[in-house]
Amino acid sequence: MADIRVPTLGESVTEATVATWFKKVGDLVKVDEMLCELETDKVTVEVPATAAGVLAEIVAKEGETVGVDALLATIDENADAKAEAAASAPKAAKAEEKPGRAAAEGVESAPANESSTEVAVPTLGESVTEATVSTWFKKVGDSVNQDEILCELETDKVSVEVPSPASGTLAEIYADAGATVAAGGKLARIGGGVGNAQVAKAGNAAAAAAPADATRRDVEDAPSAKKLMADRGIDPASVQGSGRDGRIMKEDVLRSEAPNPVKPAPAAEAVPIPRAPVLAEDAAREERVKMTRLRQTIARRLKEAQNNAAMLTTYNEVDMSGIMDLRNEFKDQFEKKHGVKLGFMSFFTKACCHALKEVPEVNAEIDGTDVVYKNFVHMGVAVGTPSGLVVPVVRDADQMSFAAIEKKISELGARARDGKLSMAEMQGGTFTISNGGVYGSLLSSPILNPPQSGILGMHKIQERPMVVKGQIVARPMMYLALSYDHRIVDGKGAVTFLVRVKDALEDPRRLLMDL
Template sequence: MTVEVRVPTLGESVTEATVATWFKKPGDSVAEDEMLCELETDKVTVEVPAPASGVLSDIVAEEGASVGVDALLANIAEAGEAGSATPEPRPSTTQESGKAPSEGKAPTEDGKEVDVMVPALGESVSEATVSTWFKAVGDTVEADEMLCELETDKVSVEVPAPAAGMLSEILADEGATVEAGGRLAVLKSGEGAAPASEAPEQEAEAEPKPEAPARETGRGDVEDAPAAKKAMAEAGLARDQVQGSGRDGRVMKEDVARAVAAGTAARAPAPEPAPAPRAPVPAEDASREERVKMTRLRQTIARRLKDAQNTAAMLTTYNEVDMKAVMELRSEYKDLFEKKHGVRLGFMSFFTKACAHALKEVPEVNAEIDGTDIVYKNFVHMGIATGTPQGLVVPVIRDADAKSFAELEKEMAEKAKRARDGKLSMAEMQGGTFTISNGGVYGSLMSSPILNPPQSGILGMHKIQDRPVVVKGEIVVRPMMYLALSYDHRIVDGKGAVTFLVRVKEALEDPRRLLMDL
């Protein structure tokens, strides 16, 4: 008996959703109430549980598909019949590997070949780079043991083993670019797996692996992302009017959006000059050098920062703030705050509140340029720049202006931890309207932060240092911090930028102003 998996009720006035992520694939066994997939609507995310135990026989609505209420998502063969049903091999598997599917025998637990697939990479992310393989061909693996790590433009994704057995073949080596849903490797599961020392040689002798034919696109083996092709067609752009930032010049969806926003449809960008040749290195120094390929995350950081400098009319204004009032308030209430809310009271919540307050008075700092339009945001999605071992990421605190100190501290602590662990999703780093960067935690006394496009403002915090200042005609020692606001002078005038920074300074030097909306 086949059980249908259908779209549940999505909420009042919501009639359709998008299939965001499938947690299972055809042929996987599922337990009743186990999460099968996740749907996204305009307002909420809806998880779809399995209505019965069995085997997921087929998926009707793939990731990215729009579905209405009660639409068919998938079918499950119930547990009583699951053992007799053998999922058909997928055509893409044969095409990608160059091997014919096994004929005349149903797969069994012992010796069954199991594909290791690229998992869902996140919203609008279609490809990744294989960063590190933790296992080699011939190694035995346990179910859910980490096989390899993938890198996207923003996050790292770990790929676990779908079953226990032996890694018989690696299809994508380190440095290779893979697409979501592509094959990474093949496992031979169960006790029937060949010994590690024999499996690679047997496979090589039995069947030489043919080379994959080059993709014909008119530009060698470089093929633009499918989402980019669609976006170019919708925008009426020719291929030579968009400069690709992907591997080997591949055009990504973000490149098309950038070309439209910058108004480059009229003419193609001039080719970048070739980099100057590297100066000869003395032999005694060459042996002490180490050359390491930039990660995708570092390449993206470099490209975005340079784009910000090239696109925005960036200017920085400075001020300083006396942190005495905030430090005294924090010292007085930090123990009570942590006891009640279960989280420590830090400085970032004060700065977030002060910035949200100032952004309401100077809305152009919270706006962005879209072509020839200025888009004003009547909300504050605060980006908090976070340093990680992999590079700088900016998780976003949504509706920060409507959150309490405790809500801000909890969310910032949780996202900072997941950022350091490389567990942030793409959705959690998109949609920010303003950014705060705290170089003070590393000891920076003064700096000029670079904008986070398409935002028009970023606040730089710095080290708190005791300095002599004049207060009411007397020289006193106070804990002082330099503040720096970098802004896009195309839409933010000097008066607005200075006013914003003064309002932040006033709110921090007298936090009671925040309570009275002054």
């Protein structure tokens, strides 16, 4: 047996955290092949295999803290001959040894030749490297047609349907529901289809969709580096890797940023709250369901917003009579000409764009010790879907007409509810509008959508008695709520913004006159 131990980590560094294992117990390994990655406070360290053989045991699991020279794993060198034989064996023999779910279910598994087609994980979007298999709509042995939906994948933000690349029979499923798969990984195999043409077509599409960085080098970057580049919007092509074969490490990403970069303060870790004791008869009536990736991401981002921003909310109310009268007068002509209904969202979007020009800090964001002012408005519009809340973005909303805004919001809303939104359609927002009024909410405090500094909450329109010119009259009123980051937006700016929105909505002519 060969021991794999924690290497020297650097001066004054005595411990590290096991970040990622690239091999699992039973895998064949070669000398100098990367086994795992360790992270310290300063650097990321790769641990290579010191001998060839089979990984017999992993002593330190991912997430564990280990000291210098601590035992990480053991390699069975006596299995080296068997490993070499297995490595040189033809693929057909390997498939025979590990038939997968096809054999387990009693379905005859045809060899993966020209009459079979592999089903691969499609491109998942910018910075998204993995997904969870949500649902299989077909089972092994079922007949499938080309472009028929086989399964559905879930990422942090969107659901992705995977169509069949060929007609035939679903011969084997490699990843069951609930399994995590990497972008480009294999999901299943279709047997008896027109394999060659479809494989070539899929190969060409994958090559076209592959990022430029993949053509530059066939090396997997450090997971911590990929996460940091995704969080900070850094193009991997702009980072010079110092790892083995040009692999990008975490310190390479930090080095590529501006001189003396200021790291954001880490978010406070949430302390898990233990469940209260549950009676046995109650436990039998409970149902435990794993959170979807989307719900986990929503929970994480909302908690990060509370931890990282000095969030405050200011309120006002708006008389909706002016908008409702204008809408009732022109809605039929508007729909006839533009092919879309005139709703309230275009008025609110235009009013917010108008106010953001006067109070630009509400449209800005904090980056370290800098304030980044946006000379454009990419308006996020919160949409409720069966899977959770998503925020598609209307880009350059300040340059769009009422009709263009209504069309875009209608299109994005439909795509969101159908789970068809791409990652690109949900990135880059500078300000967000959330309409809780559609669910009957009378008043609420919306939570910021990081890294944005402001979000406007709309609510239910309700007739209330108001004093107008000394007379008590019934008016359709709506409460407005602006949540903002007090680190960058002062109270005066927040109130001014909300008053400008109120003025524009109560007298829509101000929008036309830019007043």
